[in-house]
Amino acid sequence: MGSNLSSCVCDDGDGGSLKPRLGDIPESCVALVLMYLDPLDICKLARLNRAFRGASLADFIWESKLPLNYRFIMEKALEDDDDDAFSMEDLGKRDVYARLCKPSLFDNGTKEIWLDKKTGGVCLAISSKALRITGIDDRRYWSHISTEESRFHTIAYLHQIWWLEVEGDIEFRFPPGSYNVFFRLMLGKSSKRLGRRVCNSEHIHGWDIKPVKFQLTTSGGHVVSQSHLDNQGQWILYHAGTFVSKDSNDLMKIKFSLTQIDCTHTKGGLCVDSVFICNSGVGKGVGCFCR
Amino acid sequence: MSGISDTERMITLKTVEGTLFDVKSSIAKDLKTVQAFIDDSDDDVTSPIPLPNVFTRELSRILDYLNNHHRFRSGIEKADEEMARYDAEFAKSMSHEELKALILAANYLNVKDLLEFLNQTVADVIQNKSVEFVRNFFGIENDYTPEEEEKLRNENEWAFNGVEQD
Numbered sequence: 420m421g422s423n424l425s426s427c428v429c430d431d432g433d434g435g436s437l438k439p440r441l442g443d444i445p446e447s448c449v450a451l452v453l454m455y456l457d458p459l460d461i462c463k464l465a466r467l468n469r470a471f472r473g474a475s476l477a478d479f480i481w482e483s484k485l486p487l488n489y490r491f492i493m494e495k496a497l498e499d500d501d502d503d504a505f506s507m508e509d510l511g512k513r514d515v516y517a518r519l520c521k522p523s524l525f526d527n528g529t530k531e532i533w534l535d536k537k538t539g540g541v542c543l544a545i546s547s548k549a550l551r552i553t554g555i556d557d558r559r560y561w562s563h564i565s566t567e568e569s570r571f572h573t574i575a576y577l578h579q580i581w582w583l584e585v586e587g588d589i590e591f592r593f594p595p596g597s598y599n600v601f602f603r604l605m606l607g608k609s610s611k612r613l614g615r616r617v618c619n620s621e622h623i624h625g626w627d628i629k630p631v632k633f634q635l636t637t638s639g640g641h642v643v644s645q646s647h648l649d650n651q652g653q654w655i656l657y658h659a660g661t662f663v664s665k666d667s668n669d670l671m672k673i674k675f676s677l678t679q680i681d682c683t684h685t686k687g688g689l690c691v692d693s694v695f696i697c698n699s700g701v702g703k704g705v706g707c708f709c710r
Numbered sequence: 711m712s713g714i715s716d717t718e719r720m721i722t723l724k725t726v727e728g729t730l731f732d733v734k735s736s737i738a739k740d741l742k743t744v745q746a747f748i749d750d751s752d753d754d755v756t757s758p759i760p761l762p763n764v765f766t767r768e769l770s771r772i773l774d775y776l777n778n779h780h781r782f783r784s785g786i787e788k789a790d791e792e793m794a795r796y797d798a799e800f801a802k803s804m805s806h807e808e809l810k811a812l813i814l815a816a817n818y819l820n821v822k823d824l825l826e827f828l829n830q831t832v833a834d835v836i837q838n839k840s841v842e843f844v845r846n847f848f849g850i851e852n853d854y855t856p857e858e859e860e861k862l863r864n865e866n867e868w869a870f871n872g873v874e875q876d
Contacts, residue, residue: 448825462870469858
């Protein structure tokens with residue numbers, strides 16, 4: 420190394436013509452710059468030239484974007500997948516990241532997990548099939564409807580009931596951070612008529628009388644909030660609460676519920692799709708949830 | 711060299727234009743390339759060390775940065791704030807051309823802290839910008855064949871597939 424310094428000959432003739440071009444920067448240096456950008460920018464800039472593409476594949480860049488416990492998340496993502504025989508260790512870290520950004524069903528198809536592309540934040544969706552709904556087996560109250568408007572292709576529809584109680588829980592190791600919990604709900608039943616989306620509001624009633632109650636329980640505490648359901652014909656993410664994960668090694672048990680048990684009035688015409696949990700850094704929640 | 715403590719020893723560096731810089735050996739330690747040269751020469755360096763890839767403007771800036779950071783680190787209160795303010799001014803004072811030239815010099819001389827700072831600064835400039843902008847900034851040309859570009863588009867499809875713009 421030392422001998423290079425004094426014996427290095429400037430082949431470009433006089434020093435003045437050696438105008439520094441950043442294209443001369445070694446790939447390793449480019450990779451260091453890329454690490455400060457978000458994954459989408461990194462993939463976009465891979466198009467610049469071959470050196471940039473090479474730099475964009477550096478494992479250390481993607482290790483820094485992956486959640487701390489990405490191996491655990493990978494296990495969940497591949498749980499239901501018998502065909503995926505590839506070994507995770509063989510994949511470059513960028514490919515691991517790409518794979519985890521693809522929504523994967525687990526727990527017998529009742530839950531789905533993916534990483535938000537831009538931030539690497541963990542997102543979870545829990546199907547209505549995995550929720551405990553009081554009276555779900557009674558056809559007078561509830562029915563299951565197949566629909567393309569749910570990522571699980573099925574939702575629970577409430578005709579009418581006095582005692583509305585929807586609850587569920589999940590055990591998971593969340594990367595450190597703050598997470599929002601939402602219930603994805605819609606007033607009214609939607610269907611397609613002659614190719615157009617139509618909303619049937621015949622059963623909607625009771626929501627303007629009293630609000631519904633959302634509860635969220637973790638080892639860190641218990642949060643209660645109230646909200647009036649509205650916006651007929653539109654899927655809305657109702658915020659049930661926020662929790663914080665301190666350590667990705669902690670197996671956290673999150674419990675959430677939606678209730679309206681005031682028995683002086685009935686309510687109905689409600690679609691329950693799922694519960695959605697995502698890292699607070701994920702943009703706007705709504706946009707990233709829709710397929 | 712007996713009797714002279716390390717912090718007092720001066721190293722002389724020579725830039726492309728032939729300008730000489732006297733640098734304290736404690737500062738020279740941060741120029742890892744230079745330090746390696748000194749180590750290899752068994753500490754017996756008296757003549758100016760030529761830096762054939764480094765221009766006066768860049769070396770001057772680098773030494774400025776290092777001198778200031780050493781000053782901040784030598785125990786003044788609130789050094790972090792002052793250092794952050796200095797860094798911000800330092801970055802702002804350079805044009806894109808100068809920034810690029812400085813990265814090349816800092817990379818050649820292997821100045822770790824400065825390089826990290828410059829990398830972050832460049833990343834801030836190119837973040838969320840178009841491919842053309844970044845191409846211009848770096849002064850590089852697209853060396854892909856159309857087939858390679860197609861392959862690359864498929865490779866990165868996962869990143870752009872279904873991304874909603876807020």
